[in-house]
Amino acid sequence: MPDNAKYWLDAINALTISTPFRIMNVCGGHERAISQSGIRTLLPKNIELIPGPGCPVCICPEEDIYQAIQLALHEDIILLAFGDMLRVPVNTTKKEPRSLEQARAAGADIRPIASPLDAIRIANENSDKTVIFFAAGFETTMAPVAAMLVEGIPKNLSLLLSGRLTWPAVDMLLASGEACFDALIAPGHVAATMGAEEWHFVIDKYQLPVAVAGFEATSLLAAFYSVIRQQQEQKLFLDNCYSAVVKPQGNKTAQQYLSQAFDVVDSNWRGVGSIAGSGYQLKTVFKQHDARLQFKDYENNKRKRIGEMPPGCDCAKVVLGKIYPNQCRLYGQACTPRQPIGPCMVSDEGACRIWFKYRTDRPNEDHQAETVTSA
Amino acid sequence: MTETKDITWAHISLAHGNGGRYMRELIETIFSRYLSNPVLNTQADAASLPDMEGNIMISTDGFTVQPLEFPGGDIGSLSIHGTLNDLAVAGAIPKYMTVNVFIEEGLEVSQLERIVQSMASAAKENNIAIVAGDTKVVPKGQGSGLYLATTGIGIKSGQHTLNIKNINIGDRIVVSGPVGDHGTAIMLAREEFGMHGALQSDAASVLPLTQAVDSIAGLKFMRDPTRGGLATVMHEIQQASGLGVYLYEEQIPIRDEVQTVCDMLGYDPLYLACEGRVVAVVDDNNAEALLACWQQLPQGQEAAIIGKINQGNQVVLRTTLGGERLLDELEDDPLPRIC
Structure with a gap:
């Protein structure tokens, strides 16, 4: 396979594409790579690239973040979270901290970390304290968390787990009949962990082209070319355009850790609702490390899904690819990376943030919203 | 200047900032030893600079880098290069610098010495004289080992008005x-x-x-x-x-x-x-x-x-x-x- 972005770009531009063809990229990393290399400005007009639900920060339930904030504020603990989570706003009264970052400013011991190894280190360095790791993320992030549990986790380290599986969200979206895309780019790192095979349902159940892509222009453009050709020739197959990293069956060891540590349960996605079989929960054998059980009083069932999206915020539609970020009326106006209102403007994986950061047609500068072509 | 003494302490203590004997010894054994030049007089409160012709330019900068020593440099050389570079890009040739040293109690003297040595050679390589300085010691926990602040004076060269x-x-x-x-x-x-x-x-x-x-x-x-x-x-x-x-x-x-x-x-x-x-x-x-x-x-x-x-x-x-x-x-x- 020619390993050259220009080659695939020319190949796509040589195709005749007479009607709009909408390709959803599942992962926030895909969207970032697309926007960073300016791919949208180079493709034929009829090709639409739609950001999908693969931003773990964006879909992390509001009640989980609220719970993490409250734990950090009111218990004598150290709370650890991935850096991206710190600035996500939740719905509180004006006087209360609205994000982990604000809770930290209010005196809570909240520390950003980059990997579960940091969690182990901090727990060991503070053996007299309870350390809670607010672990949000998809399969790729959850596998090392699972390994940490299975291989022996420090006694004083607990998990506030908010792990999610990606494919059930895409399945739910397609089953709803409201999906706004004609082909799917499956997430490369998730496929590397879980195996590309789990995306075969897109062909089997919904007869749509699918290709796995990595996070560089070359891999993405190869995948775009593949799904366009699959559609044009009506020969659907699960194409792996990230074969250097994604191996058949995925990473067996990682999968084993995941199944040893977690049960798969129905779970909430912020702005979307409950999706069947889309979340991880600690197995009972690890209950002494489950912060949800240790601090039961902080689990507020009434809170679930109440006010999870601020008024006017369309993150829920952006996450499902029903609108582009710049179709939300808050985008770039009331909601910016400096003053994010919705979660998609916070994370480097969030579509709104990525668009605002990289697109030359920012609001107030001859702003014209693109629209997702309706089905 | 007093003759150079050997350093007898391993770590900086608060006494090194008290204005008394320890501080004098610190200045003599480390700062004067490496930074001395005809203008720098550790006994005077202010330095007198020779007359300079041309447009005099001045710039100041603070240095808080962590770690203090890193591949390719350290906070000492950085404190010279940083301020001299600000003068240089403004079209000036740097001549003199002052340095403020904020040491955290507990800093290893051998590390301080390495850093001051590096500062001295960076200054020398660029024909810059350190003409005034001050040392403070802050209690442990109130600094990250060492902070430096330098102010540089230079003379504008060339015909350009860079703007x-x-x-x-x-x-x-x-x-x-x-x-x-x-x-x-x-x-x-x-x-x-x-x-x-x-x-x-x-x-x-x-x-x-x-x-x-x-x-x-x-x-x-x-x-x-x-x-x-x-x-x-x-x-x-x-x-x-x-x-x-x-x-x-x-x-x-x-x-x-x-x-x-x-x-x-x-x-x-x-x-x-x-x-x-x-x-x-x-x-x-x-x-x-x-x-x-x-x-x-x-x-x-x-x-x-x-x-x-x-x-x-x-x-x-x-x-x-x-x-x-x-x-x-x-x-x-x-x-x-x-x-």
């Missing part, structure tokens, strides 16, 4: 070497991410670079892209000129090691600090001449014309692929990525 406001449509943007080395070397030196590397900081004097182009006609503006990196200087140019900055990604020199580390950690080298590079804006007709000037110097061999000034009002990057995107202004401290 960001002189920038016009069609001008070219030239960088003197690869960007992001210092920021990446510091990240690696912290070993926070379990990564190690042989990458050296680019920390150095840029005086040879700025002096080499002193006679280039059409030179409008120079800056050393420190905090916030190349992207931040581009935004300063955009905002001050009200014009657009258009960069060619494939022309911007970035070392492979820097790109690899940044890809892994989710950083963009265009936002990472350099400590020995210069960005120049020069009119189109003289861009090649300026480039040739720099490329003849050891520290300018990888210099490149990386962009131009246009009519827009944004900083836009033309990607290697040929697409266009915004190069945004740095928002907050880059945080580790989630996946």
